[in-house]
Amino acid sequence: MSEASPPRVVIVGAGPAGIRAAATLVEAGLHPVVIDEGQRAGGQIYRRPPAGFTRTVEQLYGSEAAKADALHALFDRLAKEGRLTHCAASSVIAAQDGQLHVLGEGGVQVVFYDRLILATGASDRVAPVPGWQSAGVYSLGAAQIALKAQGVALGRRIVLFGSGPLLTLVGSQLVKAGADVAAVLDTSAWHQQMRGLWQLAARPFVALRGLALRASLGRRYHAGVTLERIEADGQGVTAMRWRDASGRERLTPCDMIGMGWHLRAETHLADLMGCAFTYDEQWRQWLPKTDRMGRAGNGVYLAGDGVRLLGADGAEIAGRLAAAACLADLGHPALAASADLRKLARLERFARGLACAFPWPAAMVRALPDDAIVCRCENVSAADVRQSVDFGGGEANRVKSLSRAGMGRCQGRYCQLAAVELVAAQAGCIPDAVGRFRGQAPVRPAPIGAFLRNG
């Protein structure tokens, strides 16, 4: 062909946002490349078990079964018809100047792009609790993935704690599947939860479904708890020590703990791409800046929980919008966006209600005992972080250099928000003033052999 080759659009992530973005591009006649870490498309919330598992979509996804099924079927059809290229079980580890370095089973490959849609999703937002480095402590998301994708509980007797919709959801899913859930401990007090109520009314059915799930937990559920410490022996977790809303000390024996306070946007690739970030006061984390459609500039588009924490329904809409923005910028006819933008605004109101009702436990983190571990990767303690502030000042990247918090193999994904909270407390400033850890390529650990094999 004498004409210029069609633009190469690469989508990172095959969850709800990535799948909708891909479908929108395919409809406009493009052939996107979708790179995803999962073995099968679906993302985390609609994650699919490996081949050969037999539970139905209703058993796996409950009230969201139809949505999950529709997304899986759509993606599988487009892949089968050869209208997109799916790089499964592959991680984008570096991105610069139209090139992505993609780590897969065969080593590291270079993938070229003209436009990049990042739909990287989110992971659990966790806050350290003394003893959380022990074996048997997992994120709430981990407990859900284990159940959904493997059909297992990660322990014989389970305590879940944190706050947010996932706490209730995972608790009720485990109970329904026959796991022994001893306690579900919510750090948000009832009066705090009521404060988010008027915004949660933006999605009345979702709010009511949450209350019904909560009711299914019965007396296992406790609001307004104080988390004291996770007790462990040489094999792992043995009990959870906590205080109830009236201040009474409680000890709940268990061998597994699931923890999480809502979600943390996965932003490392957006950071490498040079996106601007702002500190979101309500979500207590840094989020990349985009326009309403998801444009971040320089041919980069962001969609889903990696940019705004709206959950799966919001991610589907944001995926469509980001693809529409990308198509418009490539000179394709504009797609109608106003209905999607209105829906997104309603979801945003609901999400703000969630953030208010189930807040990040800032006071708990600030009061963390000196010997508590903050960074699980390298066992950096709260004292290490505090001392580094006294020595080098209250700036995130100096704290990182001096204390090594955030320098381990997870690259700060699970300690950054708590570390910044501790630094702010020690330095007497707000978290925004502390700044955020700089992202570094490779954003996933890459075995050196993966580069060698590639010559």
Add this chain to the structure above:
Amino acid sequence: MIAAGRIVRLAERDRAAVHFFLDGQMRTALAGDTVLTAMLASGHALRKSEFGPEPRAGFCLMGACQDCWVWQDEGPRLRACSTLIREGMRLRTTPPESWP
């Protein structure tokens, strides 16, 4: 205390058996298990922390926290939560003493 393994199988128990080696001992898992599930079905940890005394058993199960990298007899490590178990795999909870 953990009698057999850390995990409890609640569903999907009718899958073919897969055999692998953990620290030189033969173990049985089910086809479709991740390495993490397979190892924790009969054990309580995946590895020891490099920076503390405690054993580790994974944390996020979605490839983000990197807590679950385990060793193989042949040398290369793998992320246990995102790798499926294969017949004959030779896994270790500690680094190999001598490099092949």
